[in-house]
């Protein structure tokens with residue numbers, strides 16, 4: 001696949017089997033996609049036999065007629081579907097596992113950084129041209145990607161998780177005193193807060209370190225050590241303090257929230273992105289729609305085989321938590337269908353690159369199983385773009401064009417896919433197995449071309 005990237009005097013060149021991308025020195029480089037059926041990220045029908053002209057890193061024209069562009073590099077799509085690049089709204093590129101306590105005890109910045117570098121390339125080659133990171137990463141990975149030092153998607157990190165003592169991002173050793181230094185706090189990957197002053201201090205530090213939004217841990221989890229999933233962590237004042245800091249940067253807060261009480265208090269404080277939100281119901285939908293808020297949910301949480309996962313079944317406390325959580329959250333899917341809100345794509349994988357590759361494919365599969373191909377495509381494209389853009393005019397690193405749509409002036413983040421995903425969703429690279437799945441290819445064969453920011457990273461068309 002990709003072997004190296006070199007940038008010479010304004011010319012970006014991606015070198016590797018089946019890839020091409022050259023920029024001319026004078027006129028902005030143009031690429032014309034002809035003979036494509038366009039999914040624009042919004043509409044439930046394709047623009048048949050259309051054309052899309054890219055100039056530099058933006059889309060210049062979209063048409064149902066042939067486009068005249070002398071001098072453009074022409075790519076004949078051969079009747080394939082052209083879609084926006086996919087958007088992941090909740091990943092953790094730094095967190096390689098195998099467990100939270102192992103990362104706290106035995107990992108250095110090199111381990112995290114090398115893992116994140118591989119994760120970034122894997123995500124792009126799976127068709128994701130934008131990834132929002134939901135905690136544990138600062139600005140360095142984005143700087144390296146945007147400078148062309150490494151290959152990866154557009155990247156929206158959250159800085160350190162903001163968590164209370166005993167909360168979902170308390171990775172400290174069992175006997176570690178409150179407020180003491182940890183591996184995660186030294187690397188600004190997770191910070192323990194006690195009171196609004198801590199929220200101000202660590203929230204502002206996150207933006208200083210390159211975060212594009214903040215992540216506040218309200219609820220607990222299933223596999224983590226100290227936190228019941230029902231936890232209601234964070235006072236009204238602490239959550240409002242996080243929203244206050246984010247607003248100083250024109251940005252927003254995403255909150256890890258399970259219980260209805262948690263979700264409602266987050267929305268009341270001004271949180272714009274509810275993560276997981278497993279207790280979602282129609283009351284919540286009403287408030288979310290009124291406030292223009294979003295939800296992202298890892299649908300693997302509703303997998304019938306969840307209780308057989310080794311990290312769950314081998315740990316009696318986790319198994320007990322998983323059983324009670326599954327029983328409580330069983331209405332999520334029917335409620336989401338009855339009272340829809342804008343939902344982003346969330347894989348939430350912590351683990352090896354190979355395991356996360358499988359989990360992403362399975363999460364795509366579950367989206368289609370629960371919500372069908374059209375809703376799943378919206379989730380993977382335009383809704384994801386809206387969520388990323390909540391980071392605001394001056395903190396969002398990518399403001400030259402829209403994300404997740406194929407329209408004039410949008411960023412040239414483009415996939416060419418065999419088949420029509422609105423009819424056969426598997427062509428986006430789904431996998432119907434999780435823990436007993438075979439290893440997956442570096443990039444789905446059906447995604448024949450991947451362009452990000454006008455640069456082609458994969459092209460297997462002949």
Ligand SMILES: [Zn+2]
Pocket residue numbers: 090091092134348
């Ligand atoms: Zn997460």
